[in-house]
Amino acid sequence: MKELRNRELINNYIRINQIELILNEEIMPYLTIYSFDQGELICSQGEPAENLYILVKGKVKIFTTSTEGKTLILSFKTPMDVIGDIEYVQNTDIVNTVEAVSSVHMIGIHHRWLKKYVNDHPPFLQFLLKIITNKFFIKSNSMSFNLLYPVEVRLASYLLSSSFDESDSLYKGQLSINSKDAANLIGTSYRHLNRVIQQFCTQGLIERNKGYILVKNRDGLRALAGQNIYE
Amino acid sequence: MKELRNRELINNYIRINQIELILNEEIMPYLTIYSFDQGELICSQGEPAENLYILVKGKVKIFTTSTEGKTLILSFKTPMDVIGDIEYVQNTDIVNTVEAVSSVHMIGIHHRWLKKYVNDHPPFLQFLLKIITNKFFIKSNSMSFNLLYPVEVRLASYLLSSSFDESDSLYKGQLSINSKDAANLIGTSYRHLNRVIQQFCTQGLIERNKGYILVKNRDGLRALAGQNIYE
DNA sequence: TTTGTTTTAGGACATATGTCCTTCCCCGGC
DNA sequence: GCCGGGGAAGGACATATGTCCTAAAACAAA
Numbered sequence: 001m002k003e004l005r006n007r008e009l010i011n012n013y014i015r016i017n018q019i020e021l022i023l024n025e026e027i028m029p030y031l032t033i034y035s036f037d038q039g040e041l042i043c044s045q046g047e048p049a050e051n052l053y054i055l056v057k058g059k060v061k062i063f064t065t066s067t068e069g070k071t072l073i074l075s076f077k078t079p080m081d082v083i084g085d086i087e088y089v090q091n092t093d094i095v096n097t098v099e100a101v102s103s104v105h106m107i108g109i110h111h112r113w114l115k116k117y118v119n120d121h122p123p124f125l126q127f128l129l130k131i132i133t134n135k136f137f138i139k140s141n142s143m144s145f146n147l148l149y150p151v152e153v154r155l156a157s158y159l160l161s162s163s164f165d166e167s168d169s170l171y172k173g174q175l176s177i178n179s180k181d182a183a184n185l186i187g188t189s190y191r192h193l194n195r196v197i198q199q200f201c202t203q204g205l206i207e208r209n210k211g212y213i214l215v216k217n218r219d220g221l222r223a224l225a226g227q228n229i230y231e
Numbered sequence: 232m233k234e235l236r237n238r239e240l241i242n243n244y245i246r247i248n249q250i251e252l253i254l255n256e257e258i259m260p261y262l263t264i265y266s267f268d269q270g271e272l273i274c275s276q277g278e279p280a281e282n283l284y285i286l287v288k289g290k291v292k293i294f295t296t297s298t299e300g301k302t303l304i305l306s307f308k309t310p311m312d313v314i315g316d317i318e319y320v321q322n323t324d325i326v327n328t329v330e331a332v333s334s335v336h337m338i339g340i341h342h343r344w345l346k347k348y349v350n351d352h353p354p355f356l357q358f359l360l361k362i363i364t365n366k367f368f369i370k371s372n373s374m375s376f377n378l379l380y381p382v383e384v385r386l387a388s389y390l391l392s393s394s395f396d397e398s399d400s401l402y403k404g405q406l407s408i409n410s411k412d413a414a415n416l417i418g419t420s421y422r423h424l425n426r427v428i429q430q431f432c433t434q435g436l437i438e439r440n441k442g443y444i445l446v447k448n449r450d451g452l453r454a455l456a457g458q459n460i461y462e
Numbered sequence: 463t464t465t466g467t468t469t470t471a472g473g474a475c476a477t478a479t480g481t482c483c484t485t486c487c488c489c490g491g492c
Numbered sequence: 493g494c495c496g497g498g499g500a501a502g503g504a505c506a507t508a509t510g511t512c513c514t515a516a517a518a519c520a521a522a
Contacts, residue, residue, distance in 0.1 A: 064371075066379050067457060074371070089364040095371065125356035132360065133320040136367045140295075140305070140326065143374040147418040148297050150508065179470080187378040192509050194471060208471095210518095226298060381478065410500080423479050425501060 001042075002035045004105075009033060013056040013107060017080045022127045027117040032108045036100040042083065045097045049087035051108040055079050058104030063184065064096045073185040075138070076101065082131050088114060089128065149226075151188045155196050156225040158186055159206065159215060176212040232273075233266045235336075240264060244287040244338060248311045253358040258348040263339045267331040273314065276328045280318035282339040286310050289335030294415065295327045304416040306369070307332065313362050319345065320359065382419045386427050387456040389417055390437065390446060407443040 010033050014020055020028075034053075036042055042053070045065060056079050063073045074096060077083070083098055088111055118124040146154065162175050183193040197213070200206045205221055207214040215221065241264050245251055251259075265284075267273055273284070276296060287310050294304040305327060308314070314329055319342055349355040377385065393406050414424040428444070431437045436452055438445040446452065 064375050066375065068379075070379055072375050072378055074375075086364045086367060089360045090368065095368065119357075120353040122351040122353060122356060125353060125360060126350075129320045129356060129359055129363065132363050132367060133317045136317060136363060136370065137321065137326065139367065139370055139374060143370060143377070144295050144297065144303050144305075146374070146378055147303055148299075148301055152508090188508095189510055190470090191472085191511075195509085198472080383478090419478095420480055421500090422481075422502085426479085429502080 001040065004033045004035050006033065009105075010107065013105070017054070017056060019054065019107070022124050023118055024121055024124075027109070027113050030109060030113040030117075034106050034108050036104040036106070038100055038102055040100045040104075042098040042100060042104070042106065043094050045094055047094050049084055049092070049094045049111070051084060051110055052088045052114060053083040054107040054109075055081045055083060056105050056107055059101040060104060061099045061101050061181070062096050063099070071184050072187055073181060075142075076185075082128075085128055085132055085135075089132075146187050151186060151192055151196050152199070153225055154186045154188075155182075155193065155200070156205075156221040158182065159213070160218070160221050160225055175215070232271065235264045235266050237264065240336075241338065244336070248285070248287060250285065250338070253355050254349055255352055255355075258340070258344050261340060261344040261348075265337050265339050267335040267337070269331055269333055271331045271335075273329040273331060273335070273337065274325045276325055278325050280315055280323070280325045280342070282315060282341055283319050283345060284314040284337040284339050286312045286314060287336050287338055290332040291335060292330045292332050292412070293327050294330070302415050303418055304412060307416075313359075316359055316363055316366075320363075377418050382417060382423055383427050383430070384456055385417045385419075386413075386424065386431070387436075387452045389413065390444070391449070391452050391456055406446070 010031055013033070014028075014031075023031075033056075036058075042060060043049070055077055059076060059078050060083070061073060062075050062077065062083075063071050065071045083106070084094070086092075087094055114124075145157070159175070162177070179193060179197075180190055183190045186193065197206070197208060200221075201208055203220070205215075205217045205224075207216055241262055244264070245259075245262075254262075264287075267289075273291060274280070286308055290307060290309050291314070292304060293306050293308065293314075294302050296302045314337070315325070317323075318325055345355075376388070390406070393408070410424060410428075411421055414421045417424065428437070428439060431452075432439055434451070436446075436448045436455075438447055
């Protein structure tokens with residue numbers, strides 16, 4: 001983690017994301033911008049929470065680790081999104097671990113200043129409400145989804161949503177996949193994921209190549225997934 | 232659903248739950264109190280949401296139904312809690328179905344009045360934030376829990392938390408259980424639940440009787456469940 | 463190139479869980 | 493008391509998924 005002392009950059013991010021509509025003038029001097037390298041932990045389960053973060057650049061992975069050491073990926077996030085909102089409202093320790101998947105920029109605001117300047121500021125509260133209800137909604141969906149459908153369906157759904165919005169993949173339908181991550185996200189074992197991938201291959205739905213997966217039959221996947229898509 | 236035109240009753244509930252701290256004077260005339268009979272649906276998945284409800288008496292069951300018709304119980308709620316908060320903030324149709332498990336009283340407030348009178352009222356927004364983050368937290372937990380642990384562990388956990396705080400059970404550790412509901416809550420089939428119950432019986436952890444289950448060895452269950460407890 | 467190390471895919475088997483169906487028991491209506 | 497309905501428990505089997513291990517492939521270092 002590096003603190004970037006670059007007022008220009010902060011102002012730029014604030015403008016792009018219309019953060020001035022959410023916060024107010026008084027708190028602006030207390031915004032800090034942090035940079036994280038790929039793979040770096042942004043915050044760890046169980047530690048005290050001090051900052052609310054606004055993700056303005058890059059991609060992060062949110063996951064939880066059970067006492068037995070199994071990890072379950074809860075979501076990936078891209079700008080603009082907020083990290084540490086739950087902890088701020090509930091005043092609790094950090095609930096899930098957050099790791100930078102790419103190089104990441106986050107605007108950090110210490111709880112102290114939030115409490116002092118925007119805790120009664122309706123736009124800020126409304127913003128948090130929107131963000132959190134949305135998170136809730138997504139989580140609620142994916143929970144039912146995970147519980148109600150077999151891995152086959154979940155993987156189909158995952159492939160669809162990833163190959164769609166992955167803006168940096170060169171060809172549509174071709175997505176680089178980290179199978180271990182995918183397994184943890186879907187909530188299954190690496191072994192079983194492989195099994196299902198293989199099955200999809202023989203069904204001609206996808207093609208496995210070195211380092212990436214090519215979606216060959218989007219409609220076939222969609223039929224499998226039903227209308228249930230990972231958000 | 233019956234509307235109770237009883238100002239006295241409303242005022243009483245408002246006092247008990249300190250609702251005047253959350254709302255303001257102007258909206259008070261627009262609070263309505265509804266009564267639902269046991270088994271009645273309070274709201275149904277997919278319908279337009281009009282009211283925010285505050286549960287002030289009784290117990291409700293929140294569940295979702297998949298397109299295939301499988302149901303998954305998300306939670307049970309008792310006073311004081313809020314129904315329809317997500318829908319209000321997101322302005323969407325009703326997400327989950329809510330059913331009265333006992334006779335229920337709810338204070339209903341139409342979105343129209345909320346928007347008009349308390350949408351910028353910090354105490355109300357903060358209240359919603361607290362409620363929703365808490366829901367999120369619980370859901371997040373139970374999701375990981377469901378995904379990470381086998382039915383055995385989930386059932387142990389369920390039995391512990393239900394036999395504990397069930398204030399109306401005559402003897403501690405003796406809880407009346409609706410097995411169908413329990414299965415849907417835990418996210419498994421009725422058949423499999425039976426299997427695990429039977430297993431617990433032979434292990435001497437519990438005793439199955441007509442209409443209820445007796446927890447015989449709380450520590451044994453706790454050891455099985457680990458420290459993970461349904462909220 | 464050689465060798466050791468790490469990663470990935472897949473085989474073999476065990477376990478968890480789901481589906482379907484039968485049996486049994488209770489209970490109300492006659 | 494007899495009969496039929498309905499729910500609860502459990503048997504039999506199929507399927508989904510997990511664990512452990514090995515073979516093959518990729519990779520890094522010498």
